[in-house]
Amino acid sequence: MTVTGKLRAAIVGSTGYGGVELIRLLQNHPDIEITSVISSSSAGAPIEEGFPHLTGIVQRNLDGVDAAEIAGRADVVFTATPSGVSAKLVPQLLEAGLKVVDLSGDFRLKDGAEYEQWYKHPAPSDSYLQQAVYGLCEVFGERTAGADFISNPGCYSTASLLGLIPALQAGWIKHDSIIIDAKSGVSGAGRGTSLMVHYSEINENFKAYKVNKHQHIPEIEQTLTEISGEKVTVTFTTHLVPMTRGIMSTMYAGMNGGYNEQDFVNLYRKYYAGRPFVRVRDAGVLPATKEVSGSNYCDIGFATDARTGRVTIVSVIDNIVKGAAGQAIQNLNLMMGWEETRGLGYTPVYP
Numbered sequence: 001m002t003v004t005g006k007l008r009a010a011i012v013g014s015t016g017y018g019g020v021e022l023i024r025l026l027q028n029h030p031d032i033e034i035t036s037v038i039s040s041s042s043a044g045a046p047i048e049e050g051f052p053h054l055t056g057i058v059q060r061n062l063d064g065v066d067a068a069e070i071a072g073r074a075d076v077v078f079t080a081t082p083s084g085v086s087a088k089l090v091p092q093l094l095e096a097g098l099k100v101v102d103l104s105g106d107f108r109l110k111d112g113a114e115y116e117q118w119y120k121h122p123a124p125s126d127s128y129l130q131q132a133v134y135g136l137c138e139v140f141g142e143r144t145a146g147a148d149f150i151s152n153p154g155c156y157s158t159a160s161l162l163g164l165i166p167a168l169q170a171g172w173i174k175h176d177s178i179i180i181d182a183k184s185g186v187s188g189a190g191r192g193t194s195l196m197v198h199y200s201e202i203n204e205n206f207k208a209y210k211v212n213k214h215q216h217i218p219e220i221e222q223t224l225t226e227i228s229g230e231k232v233t234v235t236f237t238t239h240l241v242p243m244t245r246g247i248m249s250t251m252y253a254g255m256n257g258g259y260n261e262q263d264f265v266n267l268y269r270k271y272y273a274g275r276p277f278v279r280v281r282d283a284g285v286l287p288a289t290k291e292v293s294g295s296n297y298c299d300i301g302f303a304t305d306a307r308t309g310r311v312t313i314v315s316v317i318d319n320i321v322k323g324a325a326g327q328a329i330q331n332l333n334l335m336m337g338w339e340e341t342r343g344l345g346y347t348p349v350y351p
């Protein structure tokens, strides 16, 4: 594809949390112009009607979902659409010649039968599952360069995998001992309403959900198994926290040696050297969700326990930025051969 001037981007699902965050971030990207914001339910309406925070910033009517029309307006399309929707739509967009970054879970698993088991939708055809590059930027960034189709990782998966991979790859933690205790803000559930995210159910409450049934379990296990070379299974518990943004994955694993916190800091800083969006905290300093809010950072800290021989790894991200829209743009930057930080230099919003 020859691109003169700015790359033209379309967003399907632009009325959802992931889509509207893509608009916020892409507005500040120096090499990208948003040329279409797309909605299946509100085509024709001005986007600022539903999103008054965009008044005077994005003056554009929502377009309908039509692959040929999108291909006429854009070079790349972000699909911030529910699982099941992306599975049907993305092949049409690829066939129309677009580059695609899909934010859903529909193309993350390489095994279609496993997808159907966890997502309860018919799997996309195998050729698309194999074509999709799993875009965990700091780990698989070299696969992304020049790719046409990226499957953006899940939010919990991003926080958890970035926190576990260096130690697992180095053989410092036992591959069969991993427990992930993850917490998310409510925006992780998207903009749709349900009893689960009803204010009275969430406010001053804290609850576990989808225990041992979460769709990110096979995604995390697929990648950890590839990294480790041995079949990895994890115990994974997700919780809803009464806050809007943020994920904290607290991970526990048995160590294969007597490593201390400084050893982990040194290992992780070496692994993530030159990758500006992963910040490894000093020994004994654990990150909090607010310290990455509104930014594309993933912050990681460690606590080792010589008494039990276990390490606790704490990893935090903003679920809508590094867990969705930010990483999607980081992936596009890598696809295009641009600096991965391009348009993503946001300082976290604090307090």
Ligand SMILES: NC(=O)C1=CN([C@@H]2O[C@H](COP(=O)(O)OP(=O)(O)OC[C@H]3O[C@@H](n4cnc5c(N)ncnc54)[C@H](OP(=O)(O)O)[C@@H]3O)[C@@H](O)[C@H]2O)C=CC1
Pocket: 012, 013, 014, 015, 016, 017, 018, 019, 038, 039, 040, 041, 042, 065, 079, 080, 081, 082, 083, 085, 103, 104, 105, 153, 154, 155, 187, 188, 189, 190, 191, 192, 319, 320, 323, 324
């Ligand atoms: N929220 C988060 O933190 C994260 C979300 N994700 C994933 O990203 C995707 C988007 O999530 P999120 O923005 O939170 O979800 P939302 O529910 O907030 O938004 C999804 C959007 O998809 C659009 N949509 C629904 N059906 C169709 C359809 N048939 N065709 C085209 N568009 C459709 C809807 O817009 P309209 O009705 O206007 O078309 C809706 O606004 C999901 O797959 C989600 O799992 C991944 C990581 C993190």
Ligand SMILES: CC(=O)N[C@@H](CCC(=O)OP(=O)(O)O)C(=O)O
Pocket: 083, 103, 104, 105, 153, 154, 155, 156, 184, 185, 186, 187, 188, 189, 190, 215, 216, 238, 240
């Ligand atoms: C708080 C909350 O409900 N979070 C969502 C994560 C959404 C997401 O990231 O979904 P995919 O990665 O599968 O697209 C959940 O637990 O299902």
